[in-house]
Amino acid sequence: MKYIIKDLKIKGITLTPQRMAIIEFLKNNLNHPTAEDVYKALEEKYPSMSIATVYSTLELLKANGYIQELSIRKRGKACFDFTSKNHHHFLCLKCDSIIDIESECINTCPIVKAGQLEGCKVGEIQAYLYGVCSGCNKKTIKKSNKK
Amino acid sequence: MKYIIKDLKIKGITLTPQRMAIIEFLKNNLNHPTAEDVYKALEEKYPSMSIATVYSTLELLKANGYIQELSIRKRGKACFDFTSKNHHHFLCLKCDSIIDIESECINTCPIVKAGQLEGCKVGEIQAYLYGVCSGCNKKTIKKSNKK
DNA sequence: TTTAGAATTAAAATGATTTCAAATTAAGAA
DNA sequence: TTCTTAATTTGAAATCATTTTAATTCTAAA
Ligand SMILES: [Mn+2]
Ligand SMILES: [Mn+2]
Ligand SMILES: [Zn+2]
Ligand SMILES: [Zn+2]
Numbered sequence: 001m002k003y004i005i006k007d008l009k010i011k012g013i014t015l016t017p018q019r020m021a022i023i024e025f026l027k028n029n030l031n032h033p034t035a036e037d038v039y040k041a042l043e044e045k046y047p048s049m050s051i052a053t054v055y056s057t058l059e060l061l062k063a064n065g066y067i068q069e070l071s072i073r074k075r076g077k078a079c080f081d082f083t084s085k086n087h088h089h090f091l092c093l094k095c096d097s098i099i100d101i102e103s104e105c106i107n108t109c110p111i112v113k114a115g116q117l118e119g120c121k122v123g124e125i126q127a128y129l130y131g132v133c134s135g136c137n138k139k140t141i142k143k144s145n146k147k
Numbered sequence: 148m149k150y151i152i153k154d155l156k157i158k159g160i161t162l163t164p165q166r167m168a169i170i171e172f173l174k175n176n177l178n179h180p181t182a183e184d185v186y187k188a189l190e191e192k193y194p195s196m197s198i199a200t201v202y203s204t205l206e207l208l209k210a211n212g213y214i215q216e217l218s219i220r221k222r223g224k225a226c227f228d229f230t231s232k233n234h235h236h237f238l239c240l241k242c243d244s245i246i247d248i249e250s251e252c253i254n255t256c257p258i259v260k261a262g263q264l265e266g267c268k269v270g271e272i273q274a275y276l277y278g279v280c281s282g283c284n285k286k287t288i289k290k291s292n293k294k
Numbered sequence: 295t296t297t298a299g300a301a302t303t304a305a306a307a308t309g310a311t312t313t314c315a316a317a318t319t320a321a322g323a324a
Numbered sequence: 325t326t327c328t329t330a331a332t333t334t335g336a337a338a339t340c341a342t343t344t345t346a347a348t349t350c351t352a353a354a
Contacts, residue, residue, distance in 0.1 A: 116250075129271070224311095
């Protein structure tokens, strides 16, 4: 899984400094960054980097199966997940944080696998849960106590 | 469920002709229309209707729990589902059609319900599957046979 | 070292959605 | 009814994320 660099070379994909930096950042930031997050994190170290490069590199990594793109935010920005393990996501509607959920329930769902979708090829599966995280819940309780 | 009109009146929400038309359209079009779909469908009958009204009405209906907004298209438009039954969705990446999947697997998933997400309040759940629908698969087979 | 193709850049363009201020309409009071 | 006020609608402009463009720079292979 960390052989992505070697892997990309084998595939004949040019490893530019920008691409290396973006991959390195994604490796160390598994908290579902947006394209803008990546751009801002790298702009001091690589002041000339363009947001267009970030988008095109994310697209490249996605197309080659190294990252997943999540559309969990209903209208906001897309975010990215540098991980191979299959998991779900929870979005806190108060603080906008995303929490990983490890679960196989979708992949093993008998109805999805069998009954419906005959003749369909299912590739990617994303499950998004929405609500209020424990941290935000605690804050709400504190506030209501004060009143 | 069809008492939405009465329901909205009770809530004190004004029932304008535009809102009535949009609700009526959504009722009869359960194929996950986008805001633009709604707008285009109504523009001959209501030539003065603005797309801003469509968006604001969809927002109103969503906020009051009558419709669901889906972000299944990774970058494209949002689409809407006038239904109360909990179900999943499949998006064909070739023809852009959306198929309903009836399944309870997410809601009953023990890991989601128990293990993780302690202290979190989970409201909405959306599961999105991506792939190629049976119709598009057949077309692909035909093409490869011709060669 | 040369060179051709690929990648990067900054800026402009795009597309979906939201905001805005002015005009219209709904609904309750008189 | 008519008046009044607040809510809604409208069309246009603004916003925001993402993509495209064309010029420049870089990469890698000869
Ligand atoms: Mn994740
Ligand atoms: Mn549906
Ligand atoms: Zn939170
Ligand atoms: Zn299809």
